[in-house]
Amino acid sequence: MGASLLTGPFPRVEGELHCGQVAAEELAVRYGTPLYVYDVGWIRAQAEAFRSAFAGVDHLLAYSVKANGNLSILRALNNLGCGADITSGGELFRARRAGIPPERIVFAGVGKTREEIAAALKEDILAFNVESRSELERLEEIAREMGVRARFGVRVNPDVHALTPHAYTRTGHSQTKFGVPWSETRDLYEWALGREHLQAVGIDVHIGSQIVDPAPYAQALDRVLDLASELRSEGVPLDFIDIGGGYGISYGGEPAMDVRQLAGEIVPRVSEAGLRLILEPGRALVGEAGILLTRVQYVKRNGEKTFVVVDGGMSELIRPSHYGGYHEIEGVGVTAGRSVERVDVVGPICETGDFFALDRDMPLPKQGELLAVRTVGAYGFSMASNYNGRLRPAEALVDGTDSRLIRRRETFEDLIRGEE
Ligand SMILES: Cc1ncc(COP(=O)(O)O)c(C=O)c1O
Numbered sequence: 001m002g003a004s005l006l007t008g009p010f011p012r013v014e015g016e017l018h019c020g021q022v023a024a025e026e027l028a029v030r031y032g033t034p035l036y037v038y039d040v041g042w043i044r045a046q047a048e049a050f051r052s053a054f055a056g057v058d059h060l061l062a063y064s065v066k067a068n069g070n071l072s073i074l075r076a077l078n079n080l081g082c083g084a085d086i087t088s089g090g091e092l093f094r095a096r097r098a099g100i101p102p103e104r105i106v107f108a109g110v111g112k113t114r115e116e117i118a119a120a121l122k123e124d125i126l127a128f129n130v131e132s133r134s135e136l137e138r139l140e141e142i143a144r145e146m147g148v149r150a151r152f153g154v155r156v157n158p159d160v161h162a163l164t165p166h167a168y169t170r171t172g173h174s175q176t177k178f179g180v181p182w183s184e185t186r187d188l189y190e191w192a193l194g195r196e197h198l199q200a201v202g203i204d205v206h207i208g209s210q211i212v213d214p215a216p217y218a219q220a221l222d223r224v225l226d227l228a229s230e231l232r233s234e235g236v237p238l239d240f241i242d243i244g245g246g247y248g249i250s251y252g253g254e255p256a257m258d259v260r261q262l263a264g265e266i267v268p269r270v271s272e273a274g275l276r277l278i279l280e281p282g283r284a285l286v287g288e289a290g291i292l293l294t295r296v297q298y299v300k301r302n303g304e305k306t307f308v309v310v311d312g313g314m315s316e317l318i319r320p321s322h323y324g325g326y327h328e329i330e331g332v333g334v335t336a337g338r339s340v341e342r343v344d345v346v347g348p349i350c351e352t353g354d355f356f357a358l359d360r361d362m363p364l365p366k367q368g369e370l371l372a373v374r375t376v377g378a379y380g381f382s383m384a385s386n387y388n389g390r391l392r393p394a395e396a397l398v399d400g401t402d403s404r405l406i407r408r409r410e411t412f413e414d415l416i417r418g419e420e
Contacts, residue, residue, distance in 0.1 A: 009042035009098045009289055012025035017372055019291065020398040024332045027396055028293045031405055034312030035293045036381050036395040038068075038406075040076050042289040045378075050281060053263035053352050057270050059277040060126075062106050064245045065091040067147065067282030068290070069377035072397050072406040074098030077285065083126070085280035089116040096123060097272045104401070106242060106278060108155060108204070110135075110177050117142050120152050121150055129204040129242065131179055135190055136198070143197035153242060154188050155179040156227065158220040160207050178206070185227065189236045193200030200236050202278070203228050206244025209283065212257045217243060218265040225273050241270060242278035249287045251375050257284065283378035290377025292317055292393075293332065294356075296365045297348070306343045308365055313347015314354045315390040317376055318383045321353035329357055332370040338363035345371070349388045381407075386415060 010019055019037045027037055050061055053377040055113040062083040065074065069091060074084070075098045083104025084095035095105055105125040107116075110132065117139055120128065129135045130152045142148035157179030180188060205224050207216055221243060228238050243266065250256040270277045294312035300309075319325030329345055331338075341364045345357040356373055365371060384392045391410035396403055 009039040010291055010372070015336065017291075017330070019333045019403075021401045022291055022398050022403050023194040024291070024372060027398070027403055028295070028332070028414060030403070031394050031396050032409060033293050033370070034310075034316050034393040035291055036292045036316075036376065036393060037293060037403075038070075038286070038377055038397050040073070040289070040397050040399045043073065043076055043286055044080060046285045046289070047077060048278065049259055050284070051080070053259045054267060054277065054279065056263070056267040057277050059279060060104060060240075061285075062104065062242075062278050062280045063285055064280045064282030065095055066382060068286045068380070068382050069094045070381065070395055070406055071098045074100060074149060074287060085282075088112040089113070092116070092120055092123065092125070099106050102126065106153075106280070107203075108206070108280075112138075113198060114138065118146065121148055124148075126151065127201050127240075127242075129155045129186075129202075131155050133184070133191075136188060136192060140192075140195055140198050148201050149197055151201045152192070152203045153200070153238075153240070154185050154203040155180055155206065156185050156224055158205050158207065158223050159224070160216050160220045182223075186231065189231050190234070193234075193236060196300055200231075200238065202240040202242055203231070203238055204242040204244065204278075206242075206280065207246060207303065207414070208250040211246045212248035212255055212256070214262040214265045217262060218269070221266060221269055225269060225275075228273065228275065238275065240276040241273070241279050242280065245280035245282050245284070247281050247284040249283055249378075252328055259284070259402055264304065268413065284377075287378035288375050290375070290380055292373040292376045294371050294373065296369050296371060299365065299367060305366070305401050306341055308343045308345045308354070308371075310345060310347060310371060312356070312373070312393065313390075315347070315349060315353060315385050315387045316393050317356065317373060317380050318385070319376075319379055320356050321351075322383075327356060327376060328374040329360065329362065329371055330374070331363060331365055332372050335363035335365075340364070349390070365404055386410075387414060391415065404417045 062085040063077045064085040078100045084100045087109040102123045102125045108129040139150050200406040294310040298309040347354045394409040395407040397406045
């Protein structure tokens with residue numbers, strides 16, 4: 001969505017890639033590689049762009065913590081009035097530790113455990129987005145044991161087929177594990193009505209990720225608003241509609257979701273219904289704000305193929321191998337005049353699927369040079385692992401001319417912490 005509203009956060013100054021006003025090479029030298037670097041100014045600007053586009057309706061931006069849960073990023077968003085969409089006890093812990101108030105937290109996910117439900121009830125979060133009848137029964141049981149009233153919304157599966165780039169990111173059709181089937185949703189609200197320890201406050205829908213067309217949102221919203229209006233006429237006191245996240249960004253110059261256009265579809269419908277709106281953007285707030293800096297270890301030729309072997313891999317960024325995700329990759333220094341070659345950019349991990357790019361035409365980098373993998377602010381570090389005994393990388397935040405470490409690089413001791 002950034003592409004439609006603002007220009008990019010990583011400019012070139014005299015040919016050298018910068019983050020904000022800090023040279024990327026300087027950051028790599030200061031903090032080491034592989035290194036995630038985020039431009040907090042860009043994150044703020046994206047949140048503000050959502051806020052102003054949706055200003056016509058009472059709304060909450062519940063940032064989807066799964067996209068990037070670093071405390072410093074959560075704090076920055078909290079300062080702008082954002083809340084959190086969480087999916088686990090761990091994300092609840094993060095969100096609260098970052099100071100996000102419970103009344104701005106919604107909890108989704110198909111597998112909430114007793115402990116996670118109890119922890120969220122103890123925190124008195126805004127609402128549980130319930131994904132099955134058995135979850136609602138469990139929620140009631142725990143709320144009764146604790147002597148509290150659990151606020152909830154049902155996550156409805158609207159059976160809307162949104163075109164996302166990968167099947168793994170489609171969640172709004174009836175063949176996925178997500179949400180309650182359309183035909184069973186009403187029963188669930190009716191079952192909850194009058195139960196002392198349950199309070200229906202909202203209704204929720206999330207149709208998928210990386211969607212750039214407002215139409216499926218409008219379609220899902222129309223279906224859910226009809227249902228909401230029936231439920232309200234039957235005495236279910238709904239206060240909000242949560243339309244989830246999934247707003248697409250541009251990874252390689254393709255169109256992104258136009259947030260103003262999206263708001264143009266959503267705002268009139270929701271304000272006419274007299275409901276509060278919750279949005280759960282993840283990627284759209286942070287995706288373009290991040291790059292991964294990685295250093296070339298070797299340039300290796302195997303027959304016809306040229307491999308650029310870098311010091312980051314699928315343990316740092318799994319999107320290319322998991323979702324077939326495309327990320328632009330460029331030399332941080334000046335590469336003008338270099339010959340362009342077709343290369344695979346690969347990591348050090350013992351998997352053929354360990355790559356950042358396959359058959360990519362780029363100015364041939366040299367050993368020791370720094371590359372930047374773009375648009376990795378979302379689902380980058382948050383999906384990083386220790387596979388192959390790798391240390392999870394450091395993360396740095398840039399704010400104008402300042403930079404600071406917001407997560408130190410792991411050590412070997414971190415690798416074995418907790419083991420006998
Ligand atoms: C319920 C829910 N809300 C929000 C999101 C955030 O999606 P995105 O980062 O694409 O905006 C997800 C992503 O999986 C989700 O499952």
